[in-house]
Amino acid sequence: MKYNSTRDKNNRISAAQTIIKGIAEDGGLFVPEKIPQTDDAFLSEMLTCSYQERAFKILSLYLTDYTDEEIKECIKKAYTDQKFDDESIAPLIKLSDEQYILELWHGPTSAFKDMALQLLPQLMSTALQKTKQKNDVAILVATSGDTGKAALEGFRNVEKIKIIVFYPQQGVSDIQRRQMITQKGANVDVIAIEGNFDDAQSGLKKIFNDKVFNKELAEKGYELSSANSINWGRLLPQIVYYFSAYCDLVNKKVIRPGDKVDFTVPTGNFGDILAGYYARKMGLPINKLICASNTNNVLTDFFATGTYDKNRKFFKTISPSMDILISSNLERLLYHVTEDDRKIDEWMNKLSANGHYTIDSSYLSQLQEIFIADWVDEKETLATIRILHDTYGYTADPHTAVAWQAAQNYRETADYKKIPMVVLSTASPYKFNDSVLAALGIDIGDADEFTQLDILKKYNKSAIPAGLSSLKTASILHKKICAKENMAVEIRNCLK
Numbered sequence: 001m002k003y004n005s006t007r008d009k010n011n012r013i014s015a016a017q018t019i020i021k022g023i024a025e026d027g028g029l030f031v032p033e034k035i036p037q038t039d040d041a042f043l044s045e046m047l048t049c050s051y052q053e054r055a056f057k058i059l060s061l062y063l064t065d066y067t068d069e070e071i072k073e074c075i076k077k078a079y080t081d082q083k084f085d086d087e088s089i090a091p092l093i094k095l096s097d098e099q100y101i102l103e104l105w106h107g108p109t110s111a112f113k114d115m116a117l118q119l120l121p122q123l124m125s126t127a128l129q130k131t132k133q134k135n136d137v138a139i140l141v142a143t144s145g146d147t148g149k150a151a152l153e154g155f156r157n158v159e160k161i162k163i164i165v166f167y168p169q170q171g172v173s174d175i176q177r178r179q180m181i182t183q184k185g186a187n188v189d190v191i192a193i194e195g196n197f198d199d200a201q202s203g204l205k206k207i208f209n210d211k212v213f214n215k216e217l218a219e220k221g222y223e224l225s226s227a228n229s230i231n232w233g234r235l236l237p238q239i240v241y242y243f244s245a246y247c248d249l250v251n252k253k254v255i256r257p258g259d260k261v262d263f264t265v266p267t268g269n270f271g272d273i274l275a276g277y278y279a280r281k282m283g284l285p286i287n288k289l290i291c292a293s294n295t296n297n298v299l300t301d302f303f304a305t306g307t308y309d310k311n312r313k314f315f316k317t318i319s320p321s322m323d324i325l326i327s328s329n330l331e332r333l334l335y336h337v338t339e340d341d342r343k344i345d346e347w348m349n350k351l352s353a354n355g356h357y358t359i360d361s362s363y364l365s366q367l368q369e370i371f372i373a374d375w376v377d378e379k380e381t382l383a384t385i386r387i388l389h390d391t392y393g394y395t396a397d398p399h400t401a402v403a404w405q406a407a408q409n410y411r412e413t414a415d416y417k418k419i420p421m422v423v424l425s426t427a428s429p430y431k432f433n434d435s436v437l438a439a440l441g442i443d444i445g446d447a448d449e450f451t452q453l454d455i456l457k458k459y460n461k462s463a464i465p466a467g468l469s470s471l472k473t474a475s476i477l478h479k480k481i482c483a484k485e486n487m488a489v490e491i492r493n494c495l496k
């Protein structure tokens with residue numbers, strides 16, 4: 001199977017090359033030329049599989065230039081019990097007969113990004129060996145918080161790869177910052193930028209598209225690549241947990257094979273929910289995908305009107321990983337719906353020139369068949385954390401609470417078919433202690449973040465993840481700060 005750029009169908013490469021490159025030279029994102037189809041037999045074989053075996057079944061449909069052994073080895077290294085603190089990797093928690101939570105944060109950094117970022121470095125390292133590439137790879141990451149740490153942890157000390165992470169100085173939680181600036185590893189750099197996530201992301205996009213700069217680095221022995229969710233190797237592992245959650249529902253006898261379920265996804269860059277779209281296209285019986293946003297509700301407006309308009313106020317919220325004005329992966333969705341690279345090129349050029357574009361109404365109605373979009377404000381998010389705790393004894397982080405509330409809103413509409421709802425949970429509550437404790441009405445005075453962890457433990461059944469409690473004594477290794485115009489300069493310094 002080949003992959004092509006969303007902005008040029010004739011730009012076609014293998015899966016291994018796709019994973020090494022991250023983004024196409026023409027600015028587009030790589031997509032599979034054809035989405036593989038699964039049938040009843042495929043799903044029924046999957047029922048008795050472990051998470052790792054389920055991952056193998058999905059990955060081998062897409063990575064046709066990798067051998068079975070290579071794929072199995074990558075999966076084995078990624079999803080081990082040394083890295084994940086739950087043997088089912090992505091456990092499905094029942095809150096009521098119809099409502100389930102899919103916990104995606106049992107990896108080493110307690111964020112759902114681990115689901116993909118434990119696997120991507122293995123897939124990339126294997127790809128480098130397969131294609132016998134001379135140059136090393138320099139991974140550049142822009143992070144709104146969780147991606148940075150998860151990428152650092154996934155890539156640290158992986159051979160032939162360097163990683164440089166940029167995070168918005170004011171845009172991440174205290175724990176997230178500490179997780180990054182204490183990162184160990186011989187091949188890692190972490191830099192704060194004076195700007196928000198979109199500044200970091202568009203700064204990197206420019207650098208990826210800067211031919212002169214890329215040539216300079218190539219002569220020094222480095223190819224640039226990305227670990228952001230624009231890399232296909234990030235997206236692919238995420239398809240697995242939709243299938244896995246569905247299998248778990250069948251195994252628990254909540255549904256019979258073929259019955260439909262809804263999924264609600266707390267959304268930022270549109271990677272997580274797009275993986276659900278791929279699962280649905282592959283034949284997994286998904287009814288609706290509910291796209292949940294916070295106050296940065298650009299996607300809610302897009303799915304209502306067909307106009308994507310990033311010219312709006314940017315809000316810093318208590319769910320910072322969803323504080324995004326440009327949801328990059330939407331480009332892939334639009335490509336699959338239109339199959340028209342000229343149109344995508346035109347829309348994306350309009351987005352970068354004027355900040356907005358409008359899709360044809362026929363495409364919009366196709367999207368509205370599948371996606372329900374909604375947003376939840378800060379006050380309601382806090383109230384939802386409280387309700388989940390008091391009603392179900394479940395402690396949720398703010399991102400998960402946004403999704404839970406969007407799911408409830410949908411369940412109250414006439415559209416709702418009374419089928420099981422799976423809400424994706426994307427962060428451990430221990431990563432957002434102050435918001436969660438405030439929601440529960442607990443006065444923390446001036447307790448520092450580590451004391452907050454201990455206070456929250458009293459109100460949460462699950463243990464404090466080891467990666468978080470050990471931060472207290474970890475030494476700070478990264479102190480660089482740069483202006484948003486100076487990212488290229490910093491990269492040059494790191495790759496000396």
Ligand SMILES: *Cc1c(COP(=O)(O)O)cnc(C)c1O
Pocket residue numbers: 111112113146147229266267268269270271272273321322399426427
């Ligand atoms: C990254 C992230 C999201 C958003 O996922 P996208 O794939 O960017 O839409 C939601 N919640 C948390 C905690 C995240 O880290």
